[in-house]
């Protein structure tokens with residue numbers, strides 16, 4: 275089945291019993307069993323989407339997990355409390371004294387912080403590689419995981435996912451990828467070779483800026499250490515959150531198409547502005563990552579990063595504060611447009627971006643792009659007007 279059809283029909287197995295279009299929201303702390311035999315069977319935990327205990331999910335959780343696994347074209351999915359907990363569960367499940375984990379330099383800032391503050395002190399060797407590196411030369415006998423994110427958080431460089439997976443698999447090393455930006459609709463992670471695909475469903479998948487949720491997809495075998503870690507650490511998601519995310523999922527394709535069209539319109543408009551040095555958006559033909567994007571992604575809904583020409587702190591404030599439709603805030607993927615100053619060099623161990631002192635990340639929401647363009651235009655004008663007055 276195609277994505278659009280799956281989005282409508284997947285994750286509704288338990289609807290029939292409730293005589294309802296959407297699956298019932300089942301909240302419980304305790305899962306109860308009819309017989310001792312059923313109880314023993316459940317506690318063996320062999321079936322991925324069967325209730326065992328409230329913490330590991332209810333039928334609502336399993337509906338979302340099944341829908342997401344179907345969308346990702348794989349067997350299984352685990353829902354966790356937020357995107358970051360999905361990432362840390364994947365990392366922690368593969369970490370341990372004497373093990374080596376390789377990560378791309380462009381991973382989400384908190385992913386890096388977890389590796390440095392939690393994994394490294396307990397004996398895992400953590401190594402970051404830059405986006406052009408040949409990882410075949412970096413893999414070691416004790417490498418237990420390659421963890422990547424593409425495009426890079428904030429700086430938007432692309433990775434050659436196929437080449438990375440081929441090199442890692444050649445040494446028997448699994449590859450995990452934070453695929454939040456692409457979503458399963460625009461980035462077929464497992465088909466490219468990724469073993470574990472991680473999503474902050476907080477972003478586009480839910481799309482309504484009203485929850486935090488993480489999802490990992492892969493084969494039952496690839497996910498089995500992650501699931502065991504979630505069981506031990508209690509990282510699982512709440513059923514209410516899963517129910518809302520399933521509702522968000524129904525409109526994902528329709529929302530992404532609009533986010534994509536508006537993001538491209540605004541990115542192209544920004545490229546033509548004199549205050550803009552560069553727009554980092556791999557879906558633009560002028561972007562250095564365009565060819566890799568085109569060969570690995572089927573779409574791009576943003577967010578993207580804009581390098582504003584160097585300017586004073588006051589002018590930069592006038593720009594940010596001059597925006598009225600773009601709210602100032604971290605996160606993205608919701609219905610509303612957002613702006614955030616991007617400070618990637620604080621998040622990187624390697625390759626601080628050379629010039630660009632004023633990076634801003636934009637998430638283009640579902641508003642009318644003409645209004646968003648007017649908003650950016652007037653904020654850029656205010657930024658320069660202030661500059662003139664000062665000189």
Ligand SMILES: *Cc1c(COP(=O)(O)O)cnc(C)c1O
Pocket residue numbers: 356357358359361382427452454455474475476477486487488605
């Ligand atoms: C937001 C985000 C996360 C973290 O998700 P939370 O649900 O906020 O914990 C992880 N990776 C990427 C790429 C993100 O944008």
